[in-house]
Amino acid sequence: MSTLTxxxxxxxxxxxxRVLNNGDFLGNADREALQNADSNALAASxxxxxxxxxxxxxxxxxxxxxxxxxxxxxxxYQIQPVWRADRPQKGRYxxxxxCDVDVVGSTSxxxxxxxxxxxxxVFNTLGLDVTIxxxxxxxxxxxxxxCNVAEHLTAMTTSIDKWDKIGEDGVGIEMxxxxxxxTAINKIxxxxxxxxxxxxxxxLNESSAGMxxxxxxxxxxxxxxxxxxxxxxxxxxxxxxxLDYYTGCIFEVDANDADMGSLGGGGRYDDLTSxxxxxxxSGVGISFGAERIFDVMESKKLFPSSLSSAPQILCIPLDxxxxxxxxxxxxxxxxxxxxxxxxxxxxxLQKQLKYANQLGVRYVAIIGEDELSSRSVMLRxxxxxxQEIVAAGQLTSLLSGKLSG
Amino acid sequence: MSTLTxxxxxxxxxxxxRVLNNGDFLGNADREALQNADSNALAASxxxxxxxxxxxxxxxxxxxxxxxxxxxxxxxYQIQPVWRADRPQKGRYxxxxxCDVDVVGSTSxxxxxxxxxxxxxVFNTLGLDVTIxxxxxxxxxxxxxxCNVAEHLTAMTTSIDKWDKIGEDGVGIEMxxxxxxxTAINKIxxxxxxxxxxxxxxxLNESSAGMxxxxxxxxxxxxxxxxxxxxxxxxxxxxxxxLDYYTGCIFEVDANDADMGSLGGGGRYDDLTSxxxxxxxSGVGISFGAERIFDVMESKKLFPSSLSSAPQILCIPLDxxxxxxxxxxxxxxxxxxxxxxxxxxxxxLQKQLKYANQLGVRYVAIIGEDELSSRSVMLRxxxxxxQEIVAAGQLTSLLSGKLSG
Numbered sequence: 001m002s003t004l005t006x007x008x009x010x011x012x013x014x015x016x017x018r019v020l021n022n023g024d025f026l027g028n029a030d031r032e033a034l035q036n037a038d039s040n041a042l043a044a045s046x047x048x049x050x051x052x053x054x055x056x057x058x059x060x061x062x063x064x065x066x067x068x069x070x071x072x073x074x075x076x077y078q079i080q081p082v083w084r085a086d087r088p089q090k091g092r093y094x095x096x097x098x099c100d101v102d103v104v105g106s107t108s109x110x111x112x113x114x115x116x117x118x119x120x121x122v123f124n125t126l127g128l129d130v131t132i133x134x135x136x137x138x139x140x141x142x143x144x145x146x147c148n149v150a151e152h153l154t155a156m157t158t159s160i161d162k163w164d165k166i167g168e169d170g171v172g173i174e175m176x177x178x179x180x181x182x183t184a185i186n187k188i189x190x191x192x193x194x195x196x197x198x199x200x201x202x203x204l205n206e207s208s209a210g211m212x213x214x215x216x217x218x219x220x221x222x223x224x225x226x227x228x229x230x231x232x233x234x235x236x237x238x239x240x241x242x243l244d245y246y247t248g249c250i251f252e253v254d255a256n257d258a259d260m261g262s263l264g265g266g267g268r269y270d271d272l273t274s275x276x277x278x279x280x281x282s283g284v285g286i287s288f289g290a291e292r293i294f295d296v297m298e299s300k301k302l303f304p305s306s307l308s309s310a311p312q313i314l315c316i317p318l319d320x321x322x323x324x325x326x327x328x329x330x331x332x333x334x335x336x337x338x339x340x341x342x343x344x345x346x347x348x349l350q351k352q353l354k355y356a357n358q359l360g361v362r363y364v365a366i367i368g369e370d371e372l373s374s375r376s377v378m379l380r381x382x383x384x385x386x387q388e389i390v391a392a393g394q395l396t397s398l399l400s401g402k403l404s405g
Numbered sequence: 406m407s408t409l410t411x412x413x414x415x416x417x418x419x420x421x422x423r424v425l426n427n428g429d430f431l432g433n434a435d436r437e438a439l440q441n442a443d444s445n446a447l448a449a450s451x452x453x454x455x456x457x458x459x460x461x462x463x464x465x466x467x468x469x470x471x472x473x474x475x476x477x478x479x480x481x482y483q484i485q486p487v488w489r490a491d492r493p494q495k496g497r498y499x500x501x502x503x504c505d506v507d508v509v510g511s512t513s514x515x516x517x518x519x520x521x522x523x524x525x526x527v528f529n530t531l532g533l534d535v536t537i538x539x540x541x542x543x544x545x546x547x548x549x550x551x552c553n554v555a556e557h558l559t560a561m562t563t564s565i566d567k568w569d570k571i572g573e574d575g576v577g578i579e580m581x582x583x584x585x586x587x588t589a590i591n592k593i594x595x596x597x598x599x600x601x602x603x604x605x606x607x608x609l610n611e612s613s614a615g616m617x618x619x620x621x622x623x624x625x626x627x628x629x630x631x632x633x634x635x636x637x638x639x640x641x642x643x644x645x646x647x648l649d650y651y652t653g654c655i656f657e658v659d660a661n662d663a664d665m666g667s668l669g670g671g672g673r674y675d676d677l678t679s680x681x682x683x684x685x686x687s688g689v690g691i692s693f694g695a696e697r698i699f700d701v702m703e704s705k706k707l708f709p710s711s712l713s714s715a716p717q718i719l720c721i722p723l724d725x726x727x728x729x730x731x732x733x734x735x736x737x738x739x740x741x742x743x744x745x746x747x748x749x750x751x752x753x754l755q756k757q758l759k760y761a762n763q764l765g766v767r768y769v770a771i772i773g774e775d776e777l778s779s780r781s782v783m784l785r786x787x788x789x790x791x792q793e794i795v796a797a798g799q800l801t802s803l804l805s806g807k808l809s810g
Contacts, residue, residue, distance in 0.1 A: 014428075015427070017424050017425070017454075019422050019425065019456070020422070020423040020424065020448060020451070020452050022419070022420070022422070025444050026442045026443075027442075037431045038431075039428070039429045039431045039432070042431065043430075046425070071760075071764060106749045106750070110732060110749045110750075111749060117736065223729060223732045226729050226732050227737075323515070324627050324628060324631050327628045328632065331632040342515055344478055344513030344515045344516060345515075355476075359476060
């Protein structure tokens with residue numbers, strides 16, 4: 001808990017799962033908290049362990065602990081479950097897997113480009129069609145500056161973050177609620193609607209933060225133009241990524257044609273490790289939401305049929321005497337890379353063929369006493385019903401041909 | 406907690422981690438337990454979630470929930486972290502990964518043989534030299550019966566389980582402590598010392614349980630003789646596997662020449678699913694202890710050097726103008742399967758070569774203005790210092806040759 005406490009803000013603190021101490025935990029409990037029935041104060045004295053809330057804080061702790069052994073810039077990926085006491089709903093779980101990729105110890109924008117390439121390659125490999133959006137926090141700061149609402153930057157960013165959900169008018173109302181003057185709101189909205197890097201270059205040319213953001217964006221674009229991306233990639237001035245610790249580029253990935261929040265996001269943070277006593281280390285990272293990706297792939301039927309559990313062939317022993325030979329044939333097929341299964345006991349042929357059909361196998365190898373004595377099998381195509389005697393030693397090569405044909 | 410409670414015996418119950426309810430958990434706490442400072446009674450009212458303790462109980466629950474959709478015999482493997490409030494020590498962790506393989510819905514001994522094959526193949530692939538031992542609970546029951554101490558079966562089994570640690574004399578003393586008569590102890594010890602299946606066949610020929618165990622052992626052996634195992638595999642009448650729910654064959658795997666408890670174990674359980682209301686389903690399963698396997702592999706330096714994080718080549722941009730071309734070269738190498746990295750900013754050659762040495766890369770591709778204008782790189786072998794100009798388009802094929810040569 002000492003590692004986790006104070007790292008995730010007020011809401012995060014509320015969503016942390018704590019693990020009850022084992023044994024007589026009341027023996028060391030905070031008496032005063034007990035008497036006052038103060039759950040929050042009591043928790044600290046009866047739960048010294050907490051459940052992992054994200055991968056970023058543990059990673060920051062790791063980097064600080066091993067700072068003298070690591071080679072910087074240091075790259076790592078990490079895939080682990082995390083837990084949050086959120087109300088479960090579509091795309092939101094109390095236990096879920098995060099997949100993080102980060103580079104710390106360099107401010108080079110090469111890494112922003114590499115992380116976009118990773119998103120692109122992963123989603124391309126999974127067969128998912130996505131849009132990768134990128135923006136820069138300093139461009140948002142430049143817009144606030146240009147519109148004379150630099151002191152409202154957080155309010156502006158939080159409002160813009162909802163553009164996808166509530167649209168231009170909704171964002172306007174949000175900004176009004178947060179006491180941004182109407183003249184500024186009009187200006188901000190105009191800028192966000194134009195939104196191209198070119199137009200921003202003109203608009204923000206007197207904001208130093210804004211121009212830093214634009215130059216950084218252009219450098220990242222230039223790297224990515226040198227490669228070739230499979231998915232849509234675009235600058236989006238309306239991408240804001242809520243109230244995070246991001247200070248530079250920010251990323252977000254959405255599935256095209258799927259009603260599911262973002263499949264991933266990330267950005268650059270100027271000072272990740274100072275919370276553990278190592279200031280001034282810049283990093284940039286992205287995260288994949290494994291369960292959401294899984295859900296979208298399921299709904300789009302993108303899991304390949306090779307993941308189906310049906311073996312390619314089922315060996316069928318007709319009586320007790322042929323069991324060992326059938327086991328030997330199965331083992332030999334497997335050793336040669338064929339996905340083979342064995343009906344586990346001698347049974348009537350009809351029963352075994354029914355089982356083979358339920359499994360969905362394309363071939364069965366029937367093994368009776370004749371086959372045992374000639375060390376062969378009766379290979380049967382389950383679709384056509386065609387059968388042929390095949391010597392056990394020739395089974396793999398024959399079957400490989402049929403399966404690939 | 407309702408899934409976990411009552412499944413792991415008294416000790417297991419003590420080692421279960423419970424998760425404190427979020428929010429004002431004291432609001433719904435058991436008043437009486439609070440007043441009596443009864444930690445155990447209170448826990449039930451303030452912690453409705455528990456942490457996974459093993460994979461077997463969740464699996465049993467899954468099978469019962471999906472019994473109408475599953476094809477039996479049903480095979481599955483499962484790899485997940487589990488948590489136990491044990492005192493941490495060498496080879497024992499509070500959080501560790503279990504890797505389970507089970508088959509339910511058949512009593513066929515084919516599956517015992519298949520599971521031994523899985524152990525054998527996995528450890529062979531990992532390069533670990535292990536001994537796989539097997540025994541049958543009914544043989545132990547037969548020995549107890551033969552020695553007229555059937556009512557002491559549990560005491561006898563628990564004592565025998567310690568043979569590896571405390572030896573023949575120690576086991577004798579254990580049995581004395583547990584009130585097994587000395588004449589029986591002498592008889593049991595004699596039988597255990599002979600220990601071959603052949604001698605047991607003679608000794609136990611009037612015990613129906615004992616003979617069932619011996620016949621089963623012989624059938625499993627016969628299957629396994631039909632294949633070829635890489636590791637030592639043997640019957641061991643002194644293998645007992647503590648006080649588990651096993652009722653048939655039992656397995657255990659130990660690393661040869663390593664001071665680490667068992668790396669895996671398992672066995673057949675006649676009635677796994679009855680705790681969830683589905684009686685009479687036999688199953689057999691094995692488990693791998695991932696952390697122990699990792700520890701042994703580390704100590705024996707068995708992790709392949711290909712897992713080292715050093716890329717095969719580092720691209721070195723000498724100035725700002727060459728960054729984009731260097732990024733393009735790196736991307737192209739990666740797309741063609743070369744593990745390549747890019748120094749993230751222009752820097753003096755000496756500084757970059759020093760970094761390359763620290764990383765341990767064998768080759769660097771130096772990219773200055775001459776190389777940029779001719780779309781080539783200066784390929785340098787870090788060991789010999791040899792350099793040559795290579796056209797960017799030829800780099801992958803040339804490098805692949807050098808790396809494999």
